[in-house]
Amino acid sequence: MQATSRNFKDNAHEALADPNLQKAMGFVRTGFIEKRKAAADALPEFEALRDSARDIKNHTLANLDHYLERYESKATENGAQVHWCATAEDARQTVLEICRSVGARTATKGKSMIAEEIGLNDFLEKNEIEPIETDLGEYIIQLRKEPPSHIIAPAVHVTQDQVEADFRSHHKHLKPDRPLAEPQQLVAEAREMLRQKYLDADVGITGANFLIAETGTSVIVTNEGNGDLTQILPKVHIVIASIEKVIPTLDDLGVILRVLARSATGQEMSSYTTLSTGPRRPEDPDGPEQYHVVILDNGRSSMLGTEYQEMLRCIRCGACMNHCPVYHAVGGHSYGWVYVGPMGAVLTPSLIGVDQAGHLPNASTFCGRCESVCPVRIPLPKMMRHWREREFERNLNPPAQRWGIRAWAFLARRPGLYRAVTGLQVRALGLLGRRRGRFASLPLAGGWTRHRDFPAPQGRTFQQRWAERRRESGRSAA
């Protein structure tokens, strides 16, 4: 996928002016948050499970080479064909070669963020293999030729009316006057459209939520059942998974599953958690004859041992974006690449470079909600700060901003001067604004005053008032 993260500011302005997007994002602001809270509150052990999930991932990352080797040897023992791919290009080629080896014309797909990351659909299409997205949200955005705007709800930016319009314009062979006003009718129509495609496909491609080293197993966690139909009906099943998906044991899976669904959708368990180990056995009545696992690095190994290592704990639940005021306001497409919201703001610069994605870690109020709900306790705000530092070190931000930061740093290192300058500034603004109590415009503050008035200061700085208060409380205590 071509990144447009450099255009974050323009993207965000457009998003704020888009009434359909704003309507759709309204459902995110309420639904996900309430459901997660109810599910977390209903399980007394939830916080302890979050600690445990964090520790499992930390332990695995510290031993990642060993767990990948043990996973591979178990998987191979059970008949899996494991393919290691260092880059997105390697992974695309590998998938294509597997498809070609069985003369595939169509490939059904379960939802996979790694497939989005490597731009698999466009590549397969160019090579005359039709990729068919089967997750309802992915199906909708495939019709709309759009990238996902959320890592677990890819069409979260689309309203019901838009889905109805898309179905009417694409499903031309159906009666034009059929009723489609109810969500259930839309779901039923998508079900009908995809049924035959599952049965006809030569290859089924899914992602993996986890790889289990103990048993050589890949795991998908879904609600619709499309991932399962994708992987049991065709004769070839391809799993694409990045290196950090591996976890040690089934017991570790149990711990992480308990925090995953609750954090994602507020469910205790998603409808379907499916463990796949090898291809169908000779005596099995169904299932794929070939089972391939593509293990992708694509820049992750170089995150290990750096201040971004903790990001590799991420289990892709989406809670950080569901709770992010910036994501709520601008939606996923503004981020300009596959990963969005706070996790995208940290991961995207790691994978495509801070020169491409420097805006993303700046698009945060540092309110800390993302970290407070992360099931594996990733310190997302801290890591966004690290990216801001990298950006500054590499001279990537615009001159005005750099000048401003330098000027502030100069003052901040000289407390006496800082107090004098801010005291003067506050007194001057207080005097200038005392009649109206606010400013409709101010030099250097256009970004603020274009949208709302700037309140006039009351005459003293925060530090002065703080000092006064300390003195007063000291007197009353004595």
Next chain:
Amino acid sequence: MSAGTGKPARGQILGAIRRSLKRDAGDGGAEADRRLAERPQGPAVQRARLPRPQLVELFVQKAEAVQCSVARVESPEALPEAVADYLKQHNLPSALRVAPDPELTDLPWKDKAPLLTVAAGRAEAEDSVSLTGSFAGVAESGTLMLLSGPEGPTTLNFLPETHLVVLRESQLVGPIEEAWARLRERQKTDRGGSLPRTVNFITGPSRTGDIEQKIQLGAHGPRRLHILLVADEPG
């Protein structure tokens, strides 16, 4: 496979990981092996640690909370009637695709449910009702656990619109850790240590919230999931 994948890429990726982690040349993975052997458990979920009668209650309550329906059945012999009743009640077709499991195919279908057409095998596109057994039920979350194998075609769990599942009370476990233990026990005795191709954990019927977060059932998998919970001695 293509250049850049396979052996060279494997060494390249593992080498990069080792360099990033500053891995000691002498570290052969003893810590990983220890965890794989000891399999430490996470925090215990107390709500699932219950005596059997309450475990059954918890399972039923959790399964119904995720839009399953549950029928209590006194004995396996009563299953054909219970199946026929359910299909009639919901105005569903009387043709049934049954998993090729003697425990299901040998039931007295002809005597007790003469109006049903019963065929065994994997699911075909036109099948609208399936009946399968199960390996375990996890009371903690109302989850069914089904295994693939000669007696358990996976297609039956996903293709038909209505999925009926037989679960014996003795197959109920509390937390998911007990399900792992039963699975490992089974592998030890008859599968040489491997898991079956597919292990399905099923918690309610298929659903989607992809249209404005409004939950709809029957997205691609079954719209109805009916559990026939058969009373038996805890085994």
